[in-house]
Amino acid sequence: MDVAIVGATGSCGRQVAAQLIERSLLPETATLHLVGHEGGAHESQLWGLRADLSDAFADRSPNIEVGTDVADSNADVIVMMAGATVTRETADRAALAQINRQIFTEVAESIGKMRRDVTVIVQSNPIELAISIFGQHVPRRQLIGAAAWSDSLRFERELASELGIRRPMVSAQCWGQHGDHLVPIWSRVSVRGVPEQRLADTIGAAREGRALADFPEEIIETRTRMLTLINQGDVSGAFSFIQECPPDLRAAVKPFFIHFSSATTKLATAHAVVDLLEFFARGRTVVIPGQVVLDGEFGGLRGPLAVPVLLDQRGWSQVIELPIENDERIALENSSRAVEVANESRAAQTCTEQRPAQQTGGRNAPYVVRGT
Structure with missing residues (x-):
């Protein structure tokens, strides 16, 4: 399995490359392609990253190549990590669309020119927009977003913390949109080694006085208050505030805390991608949530x-x-409508704003992502 990472010099892309090699998922006969934007520092950083990876993993490193066009890679699996990330000015993932749409389009069109079928894993944001654009060039069953797996791992971790156990003992999933319309599937939660009544009591306490229909508003309100505390310099207060929230809300909002407390979410973001790469490399047949x-x-x-x-x-x-409760199905339908409206709005806005840019021939942002 040859793998190409688009946006390899970004913090998340670097983590994907390092974790991929560290897990020994690629044999020495395989090739890892590091793909970045042509010209400037980002292209030269590819060579430095290649040398650094070779030094760090000389005993188990695959062949490592660098390039600026993913179509030249001849990879079997392509990981899309390129694009801008959230900042204090663009704290909403939807605000990234104006920046990242053209990047998604260029990379997708390049993949469409490849003379072989490839599998594409997307982790750039807004991920639903990226999946929509890549879906125009990649067969839908060879295209999957890893953000839902990230969300689900976070949900499992928060539930495990609530129960005082390790995450592998918990099975939980998040569906819907990777954002404000995230849908935690409480009805599918299962735990090993915990009495059923204790699990039921824990879930009941977490959901008491709350309705899934209100979850998008909860996310927005909680994120806003958390960011206010961080902007006031009270990072520890922001963390304490989040820790007092129910586990599904912590799973939705904590990535923003991590990002805006200067750590970025590069480790967890990359970990989810490498999990998918491992499923493919090991030939494992598993059921996981993914953006499709x-x-x-x-x-x-x-x-x-x-x-x-x-x-x-x-x-x-x-x-x-899978069978789910009625409120979860309604939330999933609402999430689908929210994604559709957002993508249509972004498309209309981009068409209007790109006309003058096309006349001036301006270039796009580098293919680099710092977090998601």
């Missing part, structure tokens, strides 16, 4: 959305329509 292009599944839903899918060696083979 739906075509009528889950009662007629269409377009990019996170749902459980069955992975195979080339991507995913089918959507797994």
Whole structure:
């Protein structure tokens, strides 16, 4: 399995490369392609990263190549990590669309020119926009977003913390949008080694007085208060505030805390991507939540959305329509509508704003991402 990382010199891209080699997922006969933007510091950094990886993992490193066009890589799996990330000025993932749409389009078109079928894993934001654009050039069953797996791992971790156990003992998933319309699937939560009554009591306490329909507003309100505390310099107060929230809300908001407390979410973001790469490399057949292009599944839903899918060696083979509660299904439908409206709005805005840019021939931002 040859792998290409687009946006390899960004902090998340570097982590994907390092974790991929550290887990020994690629044999020495395989090739890891580091892909960056042509020209300037980002292109030269590819060579430094290549040398650094070779020095660090000389005993188990695959062949490492660098380039500026992913179509030249001839990779089997392409990881999309390129694009701008959230900042204090663009704290909403939706605000990234204006910057990243053209980057997504250029990379997707380049992949579309490849003369072989490839599997594409996307972790850039807004991920639903990226999946929509890449879906125009990549067969839908060979395209998957890793953000839902990130969200689910965070949800599992927060539930494990609530129960005083380790994360591998918890099975929990988040579907829907990677953002304000995230849908924690409480009805599918299961835990090993914990009495059923204790789990039921824990879930009941976490959901008491709350409705899933209000979860998007909870996320926005909690994130706003947390960012206010950070901007006031009270980082410890922001952390304490988040820790007092229910586990599903912590899973949704804590990535913003990590990012805006200057750490960025590069480790967890990369970890989720490398998990998917491991599933493919090991040939494991697993069901995980991922952003995919739906075509009528889950009662007629269409377009990019996170749902459980069955992975195979080339991507995913089918959507797994697990039974869920009515409020969860309604939340999933609302999430799908929110994604559709957001993508349509971004497309209309971009068409209007790009006309003068096309006349002046301006260049786009470098293919580098610092966090997600």
